[in-house]
C-alpha cells in the first residue's frame with residue numbers, strides 16, 4: 570500500500586514522539602538482535618533504528634520486528650532497492666541521512682514512512698515542498714549543532730526535527746529543549762563493545778538513564 574507525504578510525516582512524528590531517543594544501531598549478527606532489542610525496550614527506548622550498514626542488517630530488522638513493544642525501522646536508506654529490502658524485512662519506518670526524489674518516491678510506493686535527512690534550510694525546504702514536515706537533522710553536531718537547528722525554528726516553524734549525528738548524553742538536552750525538536754537519534758545507548766559482549770544489562774542501564782534524564786516515560 571502506498572503512503573503520501575502527509576501520512577508519512579504524521580507517522581514518523583508519532584514514532585518520534587514515543588521516546589526522547591531513537592537508538593541508532595549497527596548490528597553485525599542477527600543472533601544478538603532480539604536480545605538487543607529487548608534490552609532497549611526494557612530501558613524505555615522502544616523505537617529501534619537498524620542501519621543498513623552491516624551484512625546482517627536485514628536479518629536483524631526481521632528479528633527485531635518480533636520484539637514485543639519494539640518499533641523497528643531501517644536506517645541508512647540510500648536507494649529504492651534499500652527501501653524494498655527494508656520493507657520486506659519488516660521495517661515500520663525508514664531513515665536516511667539525506668533525501669533524493671528517487672528515495673522518497675520509493676518510500677511512498679512501498680508505503681514506508683520516511684524520516685528523511687536535511688542539514689540546511691534549503692534541504693529542509695525541498696522536503697517541505699514535497700510535504701515532509703518531520704525531518705532528521707543530520708549530521709547534527711557537524712552541521713552546527715543545537716544553535717544551527719534552533720535558528721531554523723523561526724523561519725520554518727512547521728518542520729519538526731530529530732537531530733542525529735554526534736548527539737550524546739552531554740548535548741542531547743540542548744536539542745530537546747528546542748521548539749522544533751521532537752526527539753534525538755544516537756548510537757551511544759548501544760555501544761559496539763557492549764553489543765559484541767552481549768552486555769544487555771549495560772545497554773538497558775544506558776537506555777534507562779537516557780530516558781529518565783531526557784524526559785521519557787521510564
Ligand SMILES: O=C(O)C(=O)C[C@H](O)[C@H](O)COP(=O)(O)O
Nearest residue numbers: 620644645666733734735755756
Ligand atoms: O546511518 C544513517 O542513516 C545516518 O544518518 C547516520 C547516523 O545517524 C549516525 O551514524 C548517528 O551516529 P552517532 O553520531 O554515532 O550517534
